[in-house]
Amino acid sequence: MSQAAIAYTQPAYSAAAQQALARKPQLFIGGEWVDSSHGALIDVEDPSTGKVIARTADASDKDIDRAVAAARAAFDDGRWSAMPPMERERIMIRLADLLEAHAEELAELEAIDNGKPKGMAMAVDIPGAASEIRYMAGWAGKLGGETPSPYALPQGAMFGYTLREPVGVCAQIVPWNFPLLMACQKIAPALAAGCTLVLKPAEQTPLTALRLADLVAQAGFPAGVINIVTGLGETAGDRLVRHPDVDKVAFTGSTDVGKTISRNAADTMKRLTLELGGKSPVIVMPDVDVKEASKGAASAIFFNSGQVCVAGSRLYAHRSIFDSVLEGVAAVAPRWAPRPSLDPAAQMGPLVSGEQLDRVMGYIEAGKRAGASLVTGGDSPTSDGYYVNPTVLADVNPQMSVVREEIFGPVVVAQRFDDLDEVAKAANDTCYGLGAGVWTRDLATMHKLVGKIKAGTVWGNCHAVVDAALPFGGYKQSGIGREQGRQGIEPYLETKTVFLKL
Ligand code: NDP
Secondary structure, eight states, rough: OOOOOOOOOOOOHHHHHHHHHOOOEEEEEEEEOOOOOSSOOEEEEETTTTTTEEEEEEEOOOHHHHHHHHHHHHHTTTTTTSSSHHHHHHHHHHHHHHHHHHHHHHHHHHHHOOOOOHHHHHIHHHHHHHHHHHHHHHTSSSSSOOOOOOOOSOEEEEEEEEEEEEEEEEEOOSSSOOOOOOHHHHHHHHHHHHHHEOOOTTTTHHHHHHHHHHHHHHTTOOOTSSOOOOOOOOIIIIHHOOOOTEEEEESSSOOHHHHHHHHHHHHTEEEEEEEEOOOOOEETTTTTHHHHHHHHHHHHHHGGOOTTOOOOEEEEEEEEHHHHHHHHHHHHHHHHHHHOOTTTTTTSOOOOOOHHHHHHHHHHHHHHHHTOOEOOOOOOSSSSSSOOEEEEESOOOOOOTTHHHHOOOOOOEEEEESHHHHHHHHHSSSSSOOOEEEEEEEEHHHHHHHHOOOOSSESSSOOSSOOOOOOOOOOOGGEOOOSTTGGGOOOOOOOOEEEEOO
């Protein structure tokens, strides 16, 4: 059964958005807008219409070398790392203020670039981006080493202490699902630690990163501290990862590309943070308010069109309430029917690209061929734009690709369980371990499941909640390291131990 047809007319862009779309395709290097060395361009589409709305520069190897050289010069002369931390904090907070002051414009750019509803970008992406910067700014002046007493050496003969120093030049490669939020999540800890950086947004969603560069200049960052280059992953991204003058790579995206990056960064032994894919379970125990839990399970998968690394894409409901939960999710699915991103009524937009649409539809078809039954959705309702209706599949088994692989679309697979150990085992039966949601009113059940689930984050009676102050990252093949919180700065710091003979 598919959702009712809707009108797919993307409202007109504002004057500010049109101005951003008309900008010259350039790269932000060394504090200036510069032309790419070879002039190649990348098309940028509005996923709500499938039309090309802008073109950005496709950075060449030469451009990447130039950006890394700018970041290296800015790091080596200490114009950022040796600046008083209070001043660094002040500049970072100015950037957070500027993001908030331009929220409306940035939210619109995110909507027409990624396809997410503008209202959602206003509520989640832009405040989230500002809060990442604001939170990490506070750490700039609070990082320090330790003075542990030596253990095996005679007391009083030797004095030892540690220093925390910035890692150096960072390459930061971000995906298209939360473009500005991910960019700010990456740059914030690097800046707080005193590093300099080159940021590469995804080829599909460069618009807010380019606008971010304007705001970086306005906030007063010294030239070369933040460099922003548009380009392709296999070329520009790859050059950054292998570059001998880059000390650290931070990447968010698919597990496959994460593995490639790990291998390519190994030759120069770069420090690495990887935030990768997921196939997160949502577990609904029999004691819940079924209506509330069903609503929660629906938003766990349909939020951001399911293009979320922690999307609740595997729903496990206790056998005694399975049918009611399924009915509940199907009942709220029409509220998530996709609409153009600038439509004020949109709760879910299109997928980011034609490639992503084909991928998601391919999974739905593969699921059906393997014997899954369609509870709701399963179709792409128009020829323009990249829309997929909210989809629920039942009668699945753990071997099916729809159960095992990250679909990254509004598609959830529903399965029954009988007891706690069985559902914990099923939840962990994946190469991923990013997040998990548990719905129960029983505290003992909640704590037991929290202990059994192998995932970086467990949500109780909610899903996909994140906060700049709390660490985020994955177990298993969902990543290496943590972002956000105090732990989020660690990967941007080296520890130097000093011994002084007294
Ligand atoms: P990718 O993992 O390919 O892209 C993420 C970023 O990595 C982009 O900036 C991309 O560049 C860049 N990149 C790609 N290849 C390389 C490389 N060899 N070296 C350095 N950088 C590289 O995601 P896709 O866009 O291809 O999406 C495919 C699937 O990945 C999705 O369907 C989803 O399952 C998963 N994904 C997971 C995300 C998450 O948050 N966990 C986020 C996005 C995708 P560019 O795209 O600009 O060419």
